[in-house]
Amino acid sequence: MSEAHCHSPAGTQARTGAETVVLVGNPNVGKSVVFNALTGTYVDVSNFPGTTVELTRGRLGDHDVIDTPGVYGVSSFNDEETVARDIILSGDVVINVVDAVHLERDLFLTLQLVDMGKRMIVALNMADEARKRGVAIDRDLLEDLLGVPVIETVAVEGKGFDELIASVSRARCGHADPELDVDIVEMASRVGTRAEALMVLEGDEYVSERHGVPAGDMRDDVYLRRRHRVNDVCGHVITETVQGASLSAKLSHAMMHPLTGIPMLFLLLYAMWVVIGQWVAGDVVGFLEGTIMNGYYEPFVRQVVGRVFAPGSPLFVILAGEFGVLTMTPTYLLAVILPLVTAFYLLLSALEDTGYLPRIAALTDRSLMSMGLNGRAIIPLILGLGCVTMGTLTTRILGSKRERFIATALMAIAVPCSAQIAVIAALMAKTGAIYAGAYLVILFAIFVALGTALHRIMPGQSTDLLIDLPSLRLPRLDNVVRKSGVKVWGFMKEVTIFFLAGAAFISVLEILGVLTWIIRVAAPVTIGWLGLPPQAAAAFVMGFVRRDFGAAGFFTMNLSSAQLLVAMVTITLFVPCIASTMVVLKERGWPFTIGLFASSIGLAFLLGGIIARVVGVA
């Protein structure tokens, strides 16, 4: 029956040259591992135009293969779905990877693809894990019910791939929803393909607009029928042997319950800080930056540039000065940001693989709600502790503009990044435990107060938490390494240009004598209001270039414990670094960035001054 639709006027789009195979699946089903196995190595990783959604392309024989972002369905609820939708619409053959353990969830997308009339194959992944959990799936029956080839794979062990590759030529259209037939054929005659017709009927505004037809209103009906079909298929193909509460169910509960979950979360944060803040930011960066870049690379560059431009001349300063684009910029990017971001993404990818993150989201949902966020926001906030730039980019996963606004503001103002935490920890270690404790309490209070205030002031509504809790499993090293590799590359590509521009800008300020001018002009504030030495102003400006520079500037000032507390709180609240400012500017626009600067400078000095008076240094 559906064969007919397959070959309807534009059932598959005519393309010059190779056919395109598109990999589609829910998040975390092992899609990328399948992609790698099919194509060998990454051929091209790029951002989908206008988004930051990564697209990976490769080749399999004569076919182009495109990996799509993991989605639960095809429509336009977020960037990932929009990208996946457009790739699927333009593809010729779909390989749909489904997680055998979560067939009830995954088949919903499968049946949507079937209804779209795409030629497809289903890769039934993790069939071994499903069997271990007492879930047996009748592959032959599933193939009959769906009407498309179903191949069992164990992606991480490479099982079933030969068969999968061989079956690409057997891809065919499945048994679509018969009740949709009349409407879809009628719509397809107006918009071209059955797939696009389905999108229109399901009310996808973008696709409708593209074809100049009104968006349909059948989504609820179509989805509900599809859900019943999925349940029906599952009822037939799955045989389940019931098991008692397993260890992972207990662990899952413990991760989400405040009594056990909060200590676990703190343990995790502490472990991350030891690895990133101490080990990577301290030892690895210390060696790369201090020994290699400052010891060998920068003197060499200065010598070479000095032969062409006289040292001290404006061009020399811009190229090889203190903030030079050939000196500080590569040092910062390669010796500081690269190791930190790599470590962070490695840890984060491992965490993503375990399925712990959505449980942290459930744990923290209640607390974040009072700040106008839902549990999902914990992911960018934790990332922000590593690098505010990274955290800001990740606010894209939040459900509304309002939440992205609040999360970005909180991170830029009240969350110190890992590089800064390392220096602050070293400085605060010199003070008594009371001061170190006071620093933490003050910052936490500011974080909560700021979030609550923004929640009260901001108009609009935030979205509620509705999050998939994937099974808990151990991360796989190869998967973690590959995934973080892609992310690190994407991140470095994105920040490098911003940082070059920022460094050049600061050099210009230096050439114009603005830095010394600031130290002089700011003296009443630094000395009079904050009770700090005048050079503190330079540290604040440096804090703009690099947040840890800012904090490190206080090392040589011989401050008392009380002065250190004032300085550390002020520098933490003070403006975000240049790289994150640029990303904030790109993500949130000018008005937000100007407001952010005004409020972070205002808050930093206001609270710094108040603390200075409380502890009696001013």
Added chain:
Amino acid sequence: MPEASAPLLNPEAPLLCELCSLDCIRKGERIEIVSVDDQHARVQALRFGMAEGACVKCVTKIPAGPLVLKSGRQEIAVGRALAKRISVRRLS
């Protein structure tokens, strides 16, 4: 699968079914989802297999926080505010 294909309660025996919002369900209770008063959440719930009419179990209720619902091996966490807008019927 057994949970989703379990027969719906007999509509002629309404005294057995207690309608209430999801947030008053206790841990361990089995429920049938009656309606979801949120367009986006309804679509997501359908995708996760927890549509109107689905029978699910509340496996965890975080104090003042989200509820965790389970259908088959699929688990989702539902924020408390959203839970108030989902009406359900107790099955046990």
